[in-house]
Amino acid sequence: MTLFLERIISGINLGSIYAIIALGYTMVYGIARMLNFAHGDVIMIGAYICFVAIGSLSLPPLVGVLLAVAVCTILGVVIERLAYRPLRQSASLAVLITAIGVSYLLQNLAQLIWTADTKSFPPLVQTVIEQAAVTLGLATPEEIAASPNFGSIVISANLRISGTTIVTILANILIMIGLTLFTGHTKTGKAMRAVSEDRGAAELMGISVNRTIALTFAIGSALAAIAGVLLCSTYQALQPTTGSMPGIKAFTAAVFGGIGSIPGAMIGGILLGIIEILGNGYVSTQLGDAFVFAVLIVVLLVKPTGLLGKKVSEKV
Numbered sequence: 001m002t003l004f005l006e007r008i009i010s011g012i013n014l015g016s017i018y019a020i021i022a023l024g025y026t027m028v029y030g031i032a033r034m035l036n037f038a039h040g041d042v043i044m045i046g047a048y049i050c051f052v053a054i055g056s057l058s059l060p061p062l063v064g065v066l067l068a069v070a071v072c073t074i075l076g077v078v079i080e081r082l083a084y085r086p087l088r089q090s091a092s093l094a095v096l097i098t099a100i101g102v103s104y105l106l107q108n109l110a111q112l113i114w115t116a117d118t119k120s121f122p123p124l125v126q127t128v129i130e131q132a133a134v135t136l137g138l139a140t141p142e143e144i145a146a147s148p149n150f151g152s153i154v155i156s157a158n159l160r161i162s163g164t165t166i167v168t169i170l171a172n173i174l175i176m177i178g179l180t181l182f183t184g185h186t187k188t189g190k191a192m193r194a195v196s197e198d199r200g201a202a203e204l205m206g207i208s209v210n211r212t213i214a215l216t217f218a219i220g221s222a223l224a225a226i227a228g229v230l231l232c233s234t235y236q237a238l239q240p241t242t243g244s245m246p247g248i249k250a251f252t253a254a255v256f257g258g259i260g261s262i263p264g265a266m267i268g269g270i271l272l273g274i275i276e277i278l279g280n281g282y283v284s285t286q287l288g289d290a291f292v293f294a295v296l297i298v299v300l301l302v303k304p305t306g307l308l309g310k311k312v313s314e315k316v
Helices: 002-032 039-055 061-087 092-114 123-131 141-146 163-185 187-197 199-204 209-235 244-257 262-282 288-302
Strands: none
Touching (some): 002 039, 002 163, 002 187, 209 244, 262 288
16 A cells, blocks of 8 residues: 555656656646647756756756746746747748757757767755655654655655655645636736637727737746756756656646646646556556556547547637
């Protein structure tokens, strides 16, 4: 039972990372109606920026995270302005090919700058996150202090939740709530929803479509930086292709939950994370990814719009 609970918790942790990435996908698609397949590589850039800030510049971890968010936010706006805005009226295939090109460009730039070697993400990030954890459970204070897992939540004598997991799950929940409130109750958020519903009508109402879409890319890229730091804090490995597979899985999570839906991205990400970890643990580590995509196929066959997606009719 303890092993099963550990895997569920690991699945929620991994799924929370997928959900944060998926929120970036779902916002860009919901507002700009395009799939930014370079999003996964923005994750990798954010992780490298944090890696350099902490490892080479000896900056505090929080400063490293904020620097990664700032750089990725600017990078997202630049990508949108140079690569996607000129193709806004083009066929979707042209945008898709451009997105793939931007993805490979970012990967190769990272390889030129930081080489293709796998970097060990600074343990300082892990240590600081562990110190932020809360301790609960049956153990005495002396036993907890003497434990090598000090700084973890103790659910039972054998089950512990690391501080990294706590921070990741809380970050996912707070980001989802923040984005929901932002899009539903602020003037800028309502402008985003208006552009998503009808771009032409939004322009007639005085909303700057270019500025709104650029802001959407900025928010999505900032979330990618946070996801990159959390991902590397969990697995402590970083290379130029770090964001590729998580990016694809997060896109799968966005479609699974209903692309364009913020709660759907969160639910889809967590469910996919749990499915992947349980598949790896109980079936085969080589088939974990296959289970993720198999579930997506089944969901799309039963409900093509995803779990929380809505069917949208278009005038011809």
